[in-house]
Amino acid sequence: MDKRPQKIRGMFGRISKRYDLMNRLISLGLDTMWRRFLIKMAQLPDSGAVLDAGAGTGDIAIEIKKRNPVLKVIAADLTYEMITVGKKRKAGDEIEWCQADALKLPFPDARFDAVTSGFLARNVPDMALMFREQLRVLKPGGRLVCLDTSPVPDNIFKPFVLLYYRLLIPLVGSLISGERDAYRYLPESTIKFIMPDELVMILEGAGLTDVKYRKFMFGNIAVHWGKRPCN
Structure with a gap:
């Protein structure tokens, strides 16, 4: 799949105005629960930077x-x-925004107490480099937490999930956002993504320790977390 930054940037730019609505619909409203779990696993400090x-x-x-x-x-x-x-959302003006490539973050080493990401990993051309960059800007002892989709596991729900991904999501995406191609890419990028255990190996290879994950939605969503070693 074409994951060049200019391709991804253009696609998400076209669906940006309806992105939040489509996320709620595609996830059946469960994405807010997954994000809350991600934040819990980040073990955020009382002060500092994220x-x-x-x-x-x-x-x-x-x-x-x-x-x-x-x-x-x-x-x-x-x-x-x-x-x-995002800036126009309620409380959007209370955070700092930065346009940046996830493969080349414009921040100094050990800048943040925690680093999070949601639905990012499967959209970059080099996951290992992306996680190394996140680890670089993470303080020793800090946590990195990643939420993303997982390939459809082999279970009784697989035929129905594949039907949902390949037919219903592109149809709804076309009706709501007018971008059928974007909502073909999103489910296909999920189907062709790596399994959670493989992502553990990439995270460990980037330098994270104590890597764990939890699956949601019959195994179609996973939250991974780990920490940067203190030494």
Whole structure:
């Protein structure tokens, strides 16, 4: 699949205005629960700074800021249009926004107490590099938490999930956003993504320790977390 930054940026730019609505619909409203679990696993400090990479319109970043107003929260995303939508959201002006490539973050080493991302990993051309960058800007002892989709597991729900991904999502996406191609890419990128255990190996290869994950929605969603070693 074509995951060049200019391709991804253009696609998300076109769907930015309806992105939040489509997320609620596609996930049947469960995405808010997954994000709350991600934030819980981040073990946020009482003060300091947090980076939400691939922040989109700021779902995770805004929720973090609501939970801890003292924290400095930076939302970084490749797509200007997504940032523009995020800034207009309630509490969107209480976080800092930065247009940035997840493969080359514009932050100094050991800048953040925690780094989060939601639905980012499967949209970059080099996951290992992305996680190394996140680890670089993470303070020793800090947590990195990643939420993303997982390939459809082999169970009794698989035929129905595949039907949902390949037929219903593109149809609804076309009706609501007018972008059928974008909503063909999103389910296909899920189907062709790596399994949770493989993602554990990539995270460990990037340098994270104590890597664990939890699956949701019959195994179609996974939240991974780990920490940067203190030495």
